[in-house]
Amino acid sequence: MNTSDYVKIPKSFYEREDVVKIARELLGKYLFTSIDGILTGGKIVETEAYNGRTDKASHAYKKRTNRTEVMYQNGGIAYVYLCYGIHHLFNIVTNRSGLADAVLVRAVEPIFGIDRMVERYGGVRTKVSNGPGKLSKALGINTGLNGTDLSGDKIFIATHIKEKSPKIAVDTRIGVDYAEEDALLPWRFYVEENGWVSKQRTPVK
DNA sequence: TCTAAGATGGGT
């Protein structure tokens, strides 16, 4: 890996207002973790946007509780929570403090430290990061990293200076049927024809 | 204190 080809995204990227736009722009960027001295990373190929004020699917919708407190902080930090008692799901808080927008990273394509990612997964050489719970496990992300500042060196996102943004497909979000009409919002984005996307469905118009 | 539900994943 030639580190000079990767440039860390500035905090101002996350502090912008439009969480849907940010979710789309995160595709093709690289998510790195440096945990216990192990550097791992992959290309983000699937994301979902969650609006804290208008979106019934958001954990923060009409709820400011212990769990959602980090979502209400200023953009550019990690929101990690435990799902179904087992899976650690990694989100990126966006927008300004008090607004609680976030982007869920649902899949990455392993690029750096692939062997270490497989090790963390239990040595099973299979798809270790094509789903939100799986990528967290492979990258070593857990709830202990909730609130981590993405401008630091533990978890960060970078662009590759020579790569252009990929071709993007749009869909409704996965697993948010409880959100009634908001479940229909086209707020899931993924890289077209990438084998690491978590779930392929027939595209919505 | 009690209970229901959940932004999943893996197996059948």
Add this chain to the structure above:
DNA sequence: CCCATCTTAGAA
């Protein structure tokens, strides 16, 4: 399709 698994939130 089925269900393990356990924290969290909200009710009582």
